[in-house]
Amino acid sequence: MLQCLSGSSCMRVIDGYKSTWYFLVLVLAYVLYLIFGALVFSAVELPYEEQLRQELRTVKQQFLEDNECLSNDRLEEFLIKALEASNYGVSVLNNASSNWNWDFTSALFFASTVLSTTGYGHTVPLSDGGKAFCIIYSVVGIPFTLLFLTAVVQRIMEFSTRRPIEFLHRRWGTSKPLLAAMHATLLAIITVSCFFLIPAIIFSVLEEEWNFLESFYFCFISLSTIGLGDYVPGEGYHQRFRELYKLGITFYLILGLIAMLVVLETFCELQQLKKLRKMFYLRKQKTEDQLNIVDHDHLSFASVSDQAASFREDKTELFPDDIVSGSPTATSNGSLER
Amino acid sequence: MLQSLAGNSCVRLIQSNKSAWYFLFLVLGYVLYLIFGAVVFSSVELPYEDDLRQQLREIKRLFLQEHQCLSEERLERFLSKALEASNYGVSILNNASASWNWDFTSSLFFASTVLSTTGYGHTAPLSDGGKAFCIIYSVIGIPFTLLFLTAVVQRIMVYSTWRPIMYVHTRWGLSKPLVALVHATLLAVVAVSCFFLIPAAIFSALEENWNFLESFYFCFISLSTIGLGDYVPGEAFNQRFRELYKLGITVYLLLGLIAMLVVLETFCELQQLKQLRKMFYLKKEKPQDRLAIMEHDHLAFSSMPDATIHSPHEDKTEPFVDFPVLTSPGGDDPMIK
Numbered sequence: 001m002l003q004c005l006s007g008s009s010c011m012r013v014i015d016g017y018k019s020t021w022y023f024l025v026l027v028l029a030y031v032l033y034l035i036f037g038a039l040v041f042s043a044v045e046l047p048y049e050e051q052l053r054q055e056l057r058t059v060k061q062q063f064l065e066d067n068e069c070l071s072n073d074r075l076e077e078f079l080i081k082a083l084e085a086s087n088y089g090v091s092v093l094n095n096a097s098s099n100w101n102w103d104f105t106s107a108l109f110f111a112s113t114v115l116s117t118t119g120y121g122h123t124v125p126l127s128d129g130g131k132a133f134c135i136i137y138s139v140v141g142i143p144f145t146l147l148f149l150t151a152v153v154q155r156i157m158e159f160s161t162r163r164p165i166e167f168l169h170r171r172w173g174t175s176k177p178l179l180a181a182m183h184a185t186l187l188a189i190i191t192v193s194c195f196f197l198i199p200a201i202i203f204s205v206l207e208e209e210w211n212f213l214e215s216f217y218f219c220f221i222s223l224s225t226i227g228l229g230d231y232v233p234g235e236g237y238h239q240r241f242r243e244l245y246k247l248g249i250t251f252y253l254i255l256g257l258i259a260m261l262v263v264l265e266t267f268c269e270l271q272q273l274k275k276l277r278k279m280f281y282l283r284k285q286k287t288e289d290q291l292n293i294v295d296h297d298h299l300s301f302a303s304v305s306d307q308a309a310s311f312r313e314d315k316t317e318l319f320p321d322d323i324v325s326g327s328p329t330a331t332s333n334g335s336l337e338r
Numbered sequence: 339m340l341q342s343l344a345g346n347s348c349v350r351l352i353q354s355n356k357s358a359w360y361f362l363f364l365v366l367g368y369v370l371y372l373i374f375g376a377v378v379f380s381s382v383e384l385p386y387e388d389d390l391r392q393q394l395r396e397i398k399r400l401f402l403q404e405h406q407c408l409s410e411e412r413l414e415r416f417l418s419k420a421l422e423a424s425n426y427g428v429s430i431l432n433n434a435s436a437s438w439n440w441d442f443t444s445s446l447f448f449a450s451t452v453l454s455t456t457g458y459g460h461t462a463p464l465s466d467g468g469k470a471f472c473i474i475y476s477v478i479g480i481p482f483t484l485l486f487l488t489a490v491v492q493r494i495m496v497y498s499t500w501r502p503i504m505y506v507h508t509r510w511g512l513s514k515p516l517v518a519l520v521h522a523t524l525l526a527v528v529a530v531s532c533f534f535l536i537p538a539a540i541f542s543a544l545e546e547n548w549n550f551l552e553s554f555y556f557c558f559i560s561l562s563t564i565g566l567g568d569y570v571p572g573e574a575f576n577q578r579f580r581e582l583y584k585l586g587i588t589v590y591l592l593l594g595l596i597a598m599l600v601v602l603e604t605f606c607e608l609q610q611l612k613q614l615r616k617m618f619y620l621k622k623e624k625p626q627d628r629l630a631i632m633e634h635d636h637l638a639f640s641s642m643p644d645a646t647i648h649s650p651h652e653d654k655t656e657p658f659v660d661f662p663v664l665t666s667p668g669g670d671d672p673m674i675k
Contacts, residue, residue, distance in 0.1 A: 023489055030486040037449035037475050038442055045440040048464040049428055056423055056430045063416050069407040078401050079420060079431060086421050087568060090390045092398060093418060102383040104376055111375035114564055121459050121567035126386040131555045137375050138562055148368040151361055151618040217469045224476055225455045229567060230425060230462030280489040
């Protein structure tokens, strides 16, 4: 009995520490990944930045030499004003006079990018009122967007994932995890084609200054909601049908975001990824009775539904698709008997 | 029997349509909210934009008037070059020569904003290689970030939410939903103070051009991961300790994002919000046997744990419900027996 008890407590300690060690490894890996990215970006981009600075210096020097009456100080002063306005999306160039940043379709485009947290920043609120409204609008709108997207994705998942897998499972008799993995891969390929490659081709045709990589880069930066804002469509100087184009892009971004979430959700459902995630999550204590189940339900983590799913797996161990190694110290669940 | 069956199907049909109607209202509400925002932004900002354009035109006209030898065409071409470089974060101004966009700390700052999908855009990759790497880096890094943040938030939730609520519930005997609601409100107040008001005060002190609203605006735009990039700290011309400052901001943004997720998670757990969400979600069919549970488990939506967790628990824990639960009249679950 003592031997059994000490063995049990020893295993529990090891299990507890195992999860903690995995978590520490995860944190360390994240920091290393950040540093790795910083090093690569710095190594790749620094030469180009230096080259561009040299080029600018040369252009400025040439400009001053060509115009004797112009003093360096006055030019500097003028440029500060021009660049500051450019930061707010208002250009000093003559060509840009016909494009407004805050007409209805542009404002709609801005609102949708704010709610989706993409935030290009090609136009930004100038006034204090605009900034304050942006804060309030987003506080209400971002949770609203999360609810909207979740409801839409749930309905799409029913037709794009659950039913196809059920159908194939019944027809071919293949195991569900394998079908899910194949289906997820196929879905990812279709999504990349429909929401990245094809739109990238369209953008590279419509935007005269973009090549394919730049268009693809824009699609990726947008649908991942990073939104760097170095490429924003519809900002060309002689854009035809600008309002309609802006509206179309807004629609594309919302649809694309939904597609991204569907694919992300589909991959999250894969058994392989579930097991990977469980390594880093806290191990939940098994509940002993119904009262604890109620307590657990009220306080369960939404982001670790897999833990709850694995809890239900314990109840259904009579029908395992794969061999689940039961812990020798697992306490018997009274709920199985009811 | 037939009457009972007809009644059941009728109730199920109404409930199914009810969920669909709620969903349509949600979609319509979202579209209306977008249009509302567009109208307000347009009406508030358009006058300021027009005013700024007038100012620019006047400044330019005066500038050309004062310097006769300068032609407008030459100035236009020069400005076009300068503005294009500014779009990539490289400034033509003399003062900007001292600070680089792609030194290590700036790159680290950029990488963290990309992985968190904030993306200020104050600097952007110039080269094709940088753009391609940014795509690959993000494809791997963003799911990695989600995993990292989820694991961190889960651990913090144990100490920030679960244990305090259990403690207060055990000691004071208040009902759990009420304690959770009070706790969530208190947590939100603390988070807003520690990650918005105090940092906003700090930024308004450190950044000479920012007032409090602008600093608060920056904190909000950053922690919500919108990242418009109109205000980015550490970009001033004579910034002291720039590298350390950039590093501090990176840490602040990461901690702030975690805090935001903790608060969001805490509010998602509230019973009131759970019930609100269920209105818009598809109603799940109750599982009839264990095999169905197994299949259901494999395909369960991880984004809607309430629907999956709650159903079997509610059936089993009927004697312990804290609030009345409307049971379907046709719900005969063999697991109850």
